[in-house]
Amino acid sequence: MAEQEQRTASGIPLPAAASPGDVAPGLEARLGRPGEFPYTRGIHPGMYRTRPWTFRQLAGFATAADTNKRYRMLLDRGATGINGVFDYPSLRAVGSDDPRAASDVGRGGVAVDVTDDFDDLFAGIPLDRVSVSLVSSQPVGAAPHLAMFLTAAERRGFDRRGLAGTSQNDFLMETAITIAPEALPPAASFRVECDVAEFCVRELPRWNPISVTGYNYREAGADAPLELALTLAHGRAAARELIGRGLAPEAALRQISFFLDAHADFFEEIAKFRAARRMWATFVRDDLGVTDPAAQKFRFHVQTSGVTMTARLPHLNIARSAIQALAAVLGGTQSLHVDAYDEALSIPSEHAALVALHTQHVLLWETGVAGSADPLGGSYLVEHLTDAMEERAGALVDRIEGLGGLVAATEAAWVHTELSKRAFADQQALEDGRRLVVGINAGLDDPDDRAGLDGDVEVQPFALPPGALDAQRRRIDAARARRSEAAVSAALEELGSACADGVNVMPAVLAAVAADATVGEVGTVLRDSLGRWHFPLW
């Protein structure tokens, strides 16, 4: 009987046993050494011996004071960076006092409305020593969040040039991934993204102003090659735009960082991380003509995959996350978040968050996997898959460039269509059993038995601390009571003019924040001035 053909999750045929013949000639040149072009084997010569990856666990819920406690708990227990996520209204720069926001204030992240919230959020945290990732996914929110973070940090006496961190600030998050009642149009969102980035390259040399995202596209339905292609196509667009604005390519490129998923298919994911570094370095050198090594290095954060977590048999998620995190480490990530086992039920409980954090410690301290750079380099299978990933993602990048680049492809609904098509196909593979997931269509005695949720293995969904909505309303009222309305109006008018005149919006956003404007007020001006866009999802 013929052996059944097997493929990776994205459909790359797998050799039954990879052999030298599965690796194209010229491997040495495609690999280089760790820390050397094309960085397939990692961006540092010593990798984790010299720089362990950052333990950067995502956290955020309810008020800034509530979230600050969680940040500090994670740092006390061995996290080495902050990864702060904002609630649904704050991400979109909609005020907590907007009637549409009421049921989501403090959900999925922390509520921020005024600069005082950033005072509380980072109280007691040494911002000159701990790097901060602001998961301000959408440019409309990233601009005011960064302005408030900066204002609060400078009030505490920190020098802006010493602040280290990241803003996610990704136009595709705003226009294709996280739907909202109102979003900026793709070109406008991309412009704000690049305004923030340009400001950071000039003023905040240790800040990564765009975390070019693949993670969320993957979670929304992309397979590994499409995740990589969207990431690289976006990186290309941002790099060209920033250079086009007159920034030194070396300066702009060394501040762009990336954010990828660690999904279920172990070797394919490792291949994706390795291919990503090679493809980016090659683009920077050959297309942009930039030879500075720091500008060629694809620096990235990884999050394990939320969509692979199951609500039933939830403790299995600890195993899933650990295996995915291992792929990220073998793939050479700079920074890592491990998902919590209660991901499919609620935001992480304290217990689930700590299990996830300590999973990282197990990897670094107990398993020995971090002792040697790119430990799978030279594996016939991994090199074969790395080449295949490069080829497939490269073809998709060409396709996107052929559509006029990622902004145009988004406007034309190409991105939405590709993602939703794949999401539906993926679900169908689960439905008909071509794909097996324990807790969904395997490993259950009775598919209708809900045990494992409320049954013998109990996982209590995390209950949000109450009162976030009232607290935010009081915050906004307090800011409005103390500020000069004339000054706020003038600053917001100035912001509207900056939008209309095509000048960088960040100085005007900072001035508005200095006058105590709220996140929601800044967002409203951006939307009123730059337009509102309807998602072409259906």
Place this chain on the structure above:
Amino acid sequence: MVASLVGRKAVVAKLGMDAHWRGVIVVAHALRDAGMEVVYLGHATPDQLVSAVVQEDPALVGLSSLSGNHLQECGAVVAGLREAAVDGVPVVVGGTIPPSDEPALAEMGISGVFGSGTPLRTIIDRIAALLDA
């Protein structure tokens, strides 16, 4: 195609400010493949949703929430429909909904809850049973 669903209309919407579309779009495709006419509203406030239901006269209202806002938003939708004297249109909700919230949702009048990991087949079967009843 599912005989009892063919030609029936579903109004489908996201609640509050929740960001995730993957689930709702996949389910909307499945409803369409089963023969339903799907009116996807995207984000809708309870008021907007009630207006749409009055205008479209659907056989089913499908809601999606992954942000944890389901108790508040579903409550507001059900109350709005009652106030508008919309009668006999079952409302179902899917998403990241802890099973411990299911009794409260049933109590307020939600006819079906489809939590994480529910197969499409189960969703379609249960909706067909609801609309057959």
